Amino acid sequence: xxxxxxxxxxxxxxxxxxxxxxxxxxxxxxxxxxxxxxxxxxxxxxxxxxxxxxxxxxxxxxxxxxxxxxxxxxxxxxxxxxxxxxxxxxxxxxxxxxxxxxxxxxxxxxxxxxxxxxxxxxxxxxxxx
Amino acid sequence: xxxxxxxxxxxxxxxxxxxxxxxxxxxxxxxxxxxxxxxxxxxxxxxxxxxxxxxxxxxxxxxxxxxxxxxxxxxxxxxxxxxxxxxxxxxxxxxxxxxxxxxxxxxxxxxxxxxxxxxxxxxxxxxxxxxxxxxxxxxxxxxxxxxxxxxxxxxxxxxxxxxxxxxxxxxxxxxxxxxxxxxxxxxxxxxxxxxxxxxxxxxxxxxxxxxxxxxxxxxxxxxxxxxxxxxxxxxxxxxxxxxxxxxxxxxxxxxxxxxxxxxxxxxxxxxxxxxxxxxxxxxxxxxxxxxxxxxxxxxxxxxxxxxxxxxxxxxxxxxxxxxxxxxxxxxxxxxxxxxxxxxxxxxxxxxxxxxxxxxxxxxxxxxxxxxxxxxxxxxxxxxxx
Numbered sequence: 001x002x003x004x005x006x007x008x009x010x011x012x013x014x015x016x017x018x019x020x021x022x023x024x025x026x027x028x029x030x031x032x033x034x035x036x037x038x039x040x041x042x043x044x045x046x047x048x049x050x051x052x053x054x055x056x057x058x059x060x061x062x063x064x065x066x067x068x069x070x071x072x073x074x075x076x077x078x079x080x081x082x083x084x085x086x087x088x089x090x091x092x093x094x095x096x097x098x099x100x101x102x103x104x105x106x107x108x109x110x111x112x113x114x115x116x117x118x119x120x121x122x123x124x125x126x127x128x129x
Numbered sequence: 130x131x132x133x134x135x136x137x138x139x140x141x142x143x144x145x146x147x148x149x150x151x152x153x154x155x156x157x158x159x160x161x162x163x164x165x166x167x168x169x170x171x172x173x174x175x176x177x178x179x180x181x182x183x184x185x186x187x188x189x190x191x192x193x194x195x196x197x198x199x200x201x202x203x204x205x206x207x208x209x210x211x212x213x214x215x216x217x218x219x220x221x222x223x224x225x226x227x228x229x230x231x232x233x234x235x236x237x238x239x240x241x242x243x244x245x246x247x248x249x250x251x252x253x254x255x256x257x258x259x260x261x262x263x264x265x266x267x268x269x270x271x272x273x274x275x276x277x278x279x280x281x282x283x284x285x286x287x288x289x290x291x292x293x294x295x296x297x298x299x300x301x302x303x304x305x306x307x308x309x310x311x312x313x314x315x316x317x318x319x320x321x322x323x324x325x326x327x328x329x330x331x332x333x334x335x336x337x338x339x340x341x342x343x344x345x346x347x348x349x350x351x352x353x354x355x356x357x358x359x360x361x362x363x364x365x366x367x368x369x370x371x372x373x374x375x376x377x378x379x380x381x382x383x384x385x386x387x388x389x390x391x392x393x394x395x396x397x398x399x400x401x402x403x404x405x406x407x408x409x410x411x412x413x414x415x416x417x418x419x420x421x422x423x424x425x426x427x428x429x430x431x432x433x434x435x436x437x438x439x440x441x442x443x444x445x446x447x448x449x450x451x452x453x454x455x456x457x458x459x460x461x462x463x464x465x466x467x468x469x470x471x472x473x474x475x476x477x478x479x480x481x482x483x484x485x486x487x488x489x490x491x492x493x494x495x496x497x498x499x500x501x502x503x504x505x506x507x508x509x510x511x512x513x514x
Contacts, residue, residue: 013437019507034471034510037431037450037459041509057509059471061433061450065507 006096009066016065018055018072027120029112038064038105042071042112046120049080056112063102070094071109080117086110131444131489135329135482136278136306136422141372142331148375149333152368160365161356170367177374184377185323186314187340193357194370197337198305199229200350201324202272204339204361205301206233208347209270209322210242213299217267221298223247223255224465225282226274230303231461234272243267249465252414253282260289264296275304275313275323279449279462279478280413281422283307290319299345305329305337306419309380311388321345327369331483332376336369383483391481392420394490398479399423401494406501408514412466412476421481424449426463429511430504431474438500444493449476471510 022043032039038060045053054076056068071091075083088106092098098106132140152173158164160171175189182189195201210220222234224246234244245263247255255273264271271293276283290300301322307313308323309330315323322345326337341347341360353362399411402425412424427435432448439446449460450473458464459473479493505511 010437013434014441016507021512030509034474037470037474039509057507057512059429059508059510060431062437064431065434 003099005062005066005099008094008096009063009098012066012069012095013062016056016069018053018069018076019057020055021057022053022055025116027116027118027123029115029117029119031111031115032060032064032108034059037061038108040064040068040108040112042068042109042116044075044113044116044120046080051075051078051080051083054113054116060105060108061102063098063105064108066095067091067098067106067109068112071113075113080120083113084117086113131442131492133479133481133485133489133493134445134447135485136281136478136480137447138328138334139331139482140484141328141333142376142379144379145332145372145375149368149372152371156367160367161354170365173371173374174365174367177370177377180374181338181377184313184381185308185325185340186316188343190358191315191340191343193339193341193360194365194373195337195339195361196335196366197328198227198303198324198326201326201337201339202227202229202301202303203233204350205322205324205341205347206230206237206270206272207350209299209301209345210237211348212346213269214242217265217269218242219245219265219267219269221245221247221260221263221268221271221273221293223249223273223284225249225253225277225279225462226272227278227303227305230272230274247273249282251466252417253277253280253412253462253466254414254417255284255289257285257288257292261292264293264298268293268296268298270299270301272301272303274306275302276306276311276419277413277462278306279460279476280424280466281306281419282414283311283417283419285417286318286320294319306422309376310384310419310421312384315340315342322347327373327376330376330380333369333372336366336373338373387483388420391483391485394485394487395421395423395479395481397487398481398490398493399425401490402497405494405498409501412463412468423479423481424463425477425479426468426472427475427477427501428472429475429508429514430501432476434504435475435477435497435500438504439493439496442492442496442500444496447478447480449478450474
């Protein structure tokens with residue numbers, strides 16, 4: 001953990017990868033609470049159980065935006081099962097660490113992805129019925 | 130760099146620093162010592178006291194030098210509460226005070242005092258009717274700030290004093306953001322205690338003062354060698370006090386001119402931002418407000434991201450967002466105005482100073498819209514709208 005933002009956090013904040021809405025996503029995860037100042041939407045495209053694309057939209061602080069973006073990079077190309085193994089610590093590590101009071105942002109990113117995969121699986125189950 | 134965070138602190142005026150410097154290595158004597166060498170330090174302290182008394186229109190002996198606004202607030206509230214608790218244990222304050230008042234009041238509650246936190250209207254003005262209703266026989270102190278640090282709203286202290294004195298209740302005002310910027314006359318205001326801090330008006334950090342009306346008892350916060358007539362023990366911070374005295378003298382000279390120059394710049398900044406950015410509005414009272422302060426809410430985005438982007442452009446400002454305060458809740462002041470959490474998270478505060486130029490203001494107006502647009506393009510709320 002770090003006391004202030006790492007250069008990598010600033011870099012992701014300035015040039016966020018995979019920012020924006022996905023057209024016809026296979027799953028969407030909406031997590032967070034405006035009251036606490038962080039809301040994250042995570043979109044995924046899935047083919048043969050592999051995440052082929054992942055994007056985000058985030059209302060929140062610098063850390064929230066950077067962690068959203070780092071998450072999308074981490075899980076792209078991973079199988080759903082492998083993506084579910086990505087933890088908030090992996091996201092924080094990808095950014096060279098986060099200040100302790102910002103660790104909840106990385107947790108939100110992890111939850112955002114889980115919620116998107118859950119949404120995908122729900123849709124899949126509904127389509128089968 | 131464009132520094133628009135003068136409510137956080139100001140640059141020490143070079144003239145102030147010049148007056149302070151001899152009191153470090155040359156006239157370093159302890160003002161309490163008896164020899165001649167000590168008399169020059171003593172004189173410097175008393176000259177500073179006289180200078181500050183002139184600014185506030187009070188007697189020099191009614192001023193106690195402290196380490197700053199926080200200590201002055203602690204001294205006034207705890208000091209009055211402890212000295213007069215036999216008369217009652219009720220204190221009144223407002224919901225938009227600085228934490229240096231609010232957290233002291235919460236502490237007093239832990240010690241068995243009752244505290245009423247007055248509501249404010251959408252402009253941040255305290256509810257006078259609620260004040261009248263809240264006063265009771267046991268109310269020993271009302272503490273209401275003169276100017277709010279986040280939104281700049283100026284409270285009707287004179288009226289509050291009249292109402293409280295009618296109930297034999299002392300009045301303290303945290304005037305940290307007001308002294309040195311606007312005319313503060315303690316005789317006219319009628320307050321019994323007033324806190325101020327040097328670094329908010331081009332003096333050094335680590336020094337402030339408490340005005341304490343003659344004849345009103347309070348328990349000192351610091352006990353020891355009996356400095357400041359027993360009201361605040363601790364060897365005087367001579368260089369700091371000299372700096373405060375000089376800052377007061379300079380403020381008395383330039384306050385009116387400063388206002389004439391800074392107010393139009395603030396108005397230009399605020400109207401410039403509101404004109405170019407949709408879904409934004411300003412907070413604070415439209416006219417009863419510090420002339421250097423502009424607090425703006427920009428909907429659908431969060432304040433910290435804006436601040437960091439402004440910082441990339443070399444612009445220093447502040448925000449009431451939770452992320453900048455280290456807690457999950459946004460500014461208690463903005464919430465007290467009735468703003469929803471998500472809107473309060475998107476607040477920006479610009480506080481101008483005597484070195485602010487029109488060029489700097491225009492630069493902010495120029496760069497802010499694209500910063501806001503970029504963050505909004507990332508925001509799910511902007512999309513949803």
